[in-house]
Amino acid sequence: MLSSMLLGRYIPGDSIIHRLDPRAKIVSVVLFMIIVFFANHWIGYGLLILFVLGLIRTAQINLFFLFNGLKILLFILIFTFLLHIFFTRGGTTLVEWGFIQIDSEGVITGIYITVRLVMLLVITTILTLTTSPIELTDAIERLGSPLRKVKVPIHELAMMISISLRFIPTLMDETEKIIKAQSARGSTFMTGRLKSRINALIPIFIPLFISAFKRAEEMAVAMEVRGYTGEAGRTSYRELKWQLRDTAAILVVILFGVLLYMVRM
Numbered sequence: 001m002l003s004s005m006l007l008g009r010y011i012p013g014d015s016i017i018h019r020l021d022p023r024a025k026i027v028s029v030v031l032f033m034i035i036v037f038f039a040n041h042w043i044g045y046g047l048l049i050l051f052v053l054g055l056i057r058t059a060q061i062n063l064f065f066l067f068n069g070l071k072i073l074l075f076i077l078i079f080t081f082l083l084h085i086f087f088t089r090g091g092t093t094l095v096e097w098g099f100i101q102i103d104s105e106g107v108i109t110g111i112y113i114t115v116r117l118v119m120l121l122v123i124t125t126i127l128t129l130t131t132s133p134i135e136l137t138d139a140i141e142r143l144g145s146p147l148r149k150v151k152v153p154i155h156e157l158a159m160m161i162s163i164s165l166r167f168i169p170t171l172m173d174e175t176e177k178i179i180k181a182q183s184a185r186g187s188t189f190m191t192g193r194l195k196s197r198i199n200a201l202i203p204i205f206i207p208l209f210i211s212a213f214k215r216a217e218e219m220a221v222a223m224e225v226r227g228y229t230g231e232a233g234r235t236s237y238r239e240l241k242w243q244l245r246d247t248a249a250i251l252v253v254i255l256f257g258v259l260l261y262m263v264r265m
Contacts, residue, residue, distance in 0.1 A: 009069075009128060009129060009169045010128065010129060010130075010131065010132045010133065011061070011129050011130070012132075013059070013060055013130065015058060015059050015060040015130070016058055016059075016245070017055070017058055017059040017060075017126065017130045018059070018130045018131075019245070020130075020245065020246055020249055021139070021240055021241070021242055021243065021246040022131050022135040022136060022138065022139035022240065023139045023142055023143055023240060023242070023246070024242070024246035024247075024249050024250055025127055025130070025131055025139070025249075026127070026136075026139050026140070026143060027143070027250055028249055028250055028253045029123055029124065029127050031250070031253045031254065031257065032123050032253055033120060033123075034257070035253070035256065035257035035260055036048065036116050036119055036120060037116075038257060038260040038261050038263075038264050039112075039116070039260055039263075039264070040112075040264050041263060041264065043263050044260050044263045044264060045112060045115050045116075047256075047259065047260060047263065048115070048116075048119050048260070049115070049119070051256055052119050052122050052123060055123070055126055056122070056126065059126055059129070059130050061126065061129060061130075066122065066125065066126075066129075069125070070118075070121055070122070070125065073121060076117075077114050077117060077118065080110070080113060080114055080117060081110040081111070081113075081114045082110070083110075084106050084107075084109045084110030084113055085102055085106045085107055085110050086100065086101075086102065086106065087106070088103065088105055088106035088109045088110070089101075089103050089105065089106065090103055090104075090105030090106070091103050091104035091105035091106075091108070092104040094107065128165060133162045133163075133165060133166045134162070136158075136161070136162050136165065137158045137159055137161075137162035138158075138240055139240065140154075140157070140158035140161060140162070141154055141155050141158040142240060144157070144158065163219070167212075167215070170215070171208070171211075171212060174208060174211050174212075175204065175208055178203075178204050178207050178208060179204060182203050182204060
């Protein structure tokens with residue numbers, strides 16, 4: 001299941017979303033993250049779901065493939081939902097058993113917050129699936145260029161973010177291989193007491209950390225032998241070109257935000 005994680009992966013394609021300027025995609029995602037909080041009614045959340053489904057279709061991403069890759073985050077979503085069910089009070093009492101009380105407001109809030117988290121996860125995953133790490137690095141560097149005036153190393157920060165996103169799926173694949181190798185040797189991770197389960201994870205974490213440090217060292221050496229010295233004196237082979245479709249994409253997101261705000265009011 002770890003190997004199916006999509007966050008950080010890039011799938012080449014020729015959809016409209018793929019062809020957008022990466023700066024437009026990042027700005028649109030940031031705006032969408034703000035717009036999500038405008039929804040406070042079932043109509044607003046319904047519009048959010050329809051909008052995201054439309055983006056998935058436009059990006060030519062298989063819906064089942066996308067949600068299958070997000071299954072690894074299912075525990076976080078369930079945990080968030082249960083927190084609101086048991087600790088949010090208000091409305092009609094649905095279940096009352098000892099110290100356990102479930103109110104209608106808790107169920108509704110739990111559903112809304114879970115849907116909000118799913119939309120944020122999906123929109124972020126669409127960004128990484130349709131934008132290569134190199135394009136993300138260039139876009140973050142261009143968008144953060146005003147910070148150079150206050151001596152912020154924006155190029156190095158953009159490179160770090162890009163490398164981190166790139167290595168998420170690699171480390172997930174490595175973890176999957178280590179788990180299978182340890183299982184073949186007779187190790188068990190899902191049986192026994194909690195202490196024994198925690199101890200069984202040590203043979204996974206140690207090889208994973210060693211592999212991560214080894215990959216980091218290899219990358220550092222590779223960048224050094226190629227003469228990488230950071231931002232100083234660097235030019236870009238790829239020139240980002242802002243086009244009309246990029247402006248139109250941001251306007252679509254803004255108009256959708258206005259619609260949601262009107263529904264909220």
